[in-house]
Amino acid sequence: MFDCAIIGTGPAGISAALNLKIHNKNFLWLGNRDLSEKVTKAEKISNYPGFPDADGATLNAAFRRQIDAMGIGITDRMVTAVYPMGGHYALAAGADFYEAKTLILATGVAATGVLPGETAFLGRGVSYCATCDGGLYRKKTVAVISSNPRFAHEVSFLCELADTVYFFPTYRGENPKAENLRMPDARPREIIGEQRVTALSLSDGSTLPVDGVFCLRDAVSLATLLPGLACENGHIVVDRDMKTNLPGVFAAGDCTGRPYQYTKAVGEGNVAAHSVIKALS
Numbered sequence: 001m002f003d004c005a006i007i008g009t010g011p012a013g014i015s016a017a018l019n020l021k022i023h024n025k026n027f028l029w030l031g032n033r034d035l036s037e038k039v040t041k042a043e044k045i046s047n048y049p050g051f052p053d054a055d056g057a058t059l060n061a062a063f064r065r066q067i068d069a070m071g072i073g074i075t076d077r078m079v080t081a082v083y084p085m086g087g088h089y090a091l092a093a094g095a096d097f098y099e100a101k102t103l104i105l106a107t108g109v110a111a112t113g114v115l116p117g118e119t120a121f122l123g124r125g126v127s128y129c130a131t132c133d134g135g136l137y138r139k140k141t142v143a144v145i146s147s148n149p150r151f152a153h154e155v156s157f158l159c160e161l162a163d164t165v166y167f168f169p170t171y172r173g174e175n176p177k178a179e180n181l182r183m184p185d186a187r188p189r190e191i192i193g194e195q196r197v198t199a200l201s202l203s204d205g206s207t208l209p210v211d212g213v214f215c216l217r218d219a220v221s222l223a224t225l226l227p228g229l230a231c232e233n234g235h236i237v238v239d240r241d242m243k244t245n246l247p248g249v250f251a252a253g254d255c256t257g258r259p260y261q262y263t264k265a266v267g268e269g270n271v272a273a274h275s276v277i278k279a280l281s
């Protein structure tokens, strides 16, 4: 069992990880091995002390050097669900489970919203993880909404299993190729069903009959990630110690609210780590 699990590898998660490492805590850090796209994509950063007029790639490289120099490892996995276990937490990431006494949520905010019907049909045809649930759709028809080319291997995996895969990337770039992969021109509008998902309605007014919808995004909606977590206007409610309403759960960065800025994220990651250290003592 880990002392703490940090979810998210942006500036908030990085700051929390550095501080837990300095304090010699046994922690697990889950997220993206390339850290955060919101850092690498910044053309020019004028408000990060010590890095005048840096670009995002430079700042990201500096983060990477510091993490590597301190021997901090990242587990490159998307956490799809967190379960309170009465005193500690279990985290599901793909087909793997991890356990931790405390949590720091540093997930940022998702650029793409939740589709109508997505939350209602979660576990009843809607999935966030092809590796975990792909087997349920052998020889069936699925739709995949993907926010990042890094999910290409999950899409290819679904193409191997399913009869037909309708693919809706929300990014520009190279797409996976397979004989049974179709790319409609219209955008997904709503997930439809009764007991389970039956169809996906599209922006051109048409309806695609599907057995399942995979939403592969860089972030999972907070409400579905950890049920019972108090949120307001899409942000996690925290106090000055970055404590949430759930025992042992702290949050930092964009996921706690505006302003969406690197230095706020870094500062909150620091406070969250110190609160974890206090909670563990």
Ligand SMILES: Cc1cc2nc3c(=O)[nH]c(=O)nc-3n(C[C@H](O)[C@H](O)[C@H](O)COP(=O)(O)OP(=O)(O)OC[C@H]3O[C@@H](n4cnc5c(N)ncnc54)[C@H](O)[C@@H]3O)c2cc1C
Pocket: 007, 008, 009, 010, 011, 012, 013, 030, 031, 032, 035, 036, 037, 038, 039, 041, 042, 043, 044, 045, 046, 047, 077, 078, 079, 080, 106, 107, 108, 109, 218, 219, 220, 225, 252, 253, 254, 255, 259, 260, 261, 262, 263, 265
């Ligand atoms: C183009 C652009 C330019 C910007 N320029 C500036 C600027 O000049 N100055 C400034 O101060 N701010 C700027 N920002 C804002 C800044 O990027 C954010 O405020 C900052 O990155 C927030 O850090 P964070 O750690 O909270 O979240 P993020 O940087 O969003 O990182 C969150 C990480 O968590 C991961 N994650 C999410 N959910 C899960 C999950 N369930 N399991 C595992 N991992 C997960 C994500 O993949 C991501 O890697 C800019 C943003 C953009 C997009």
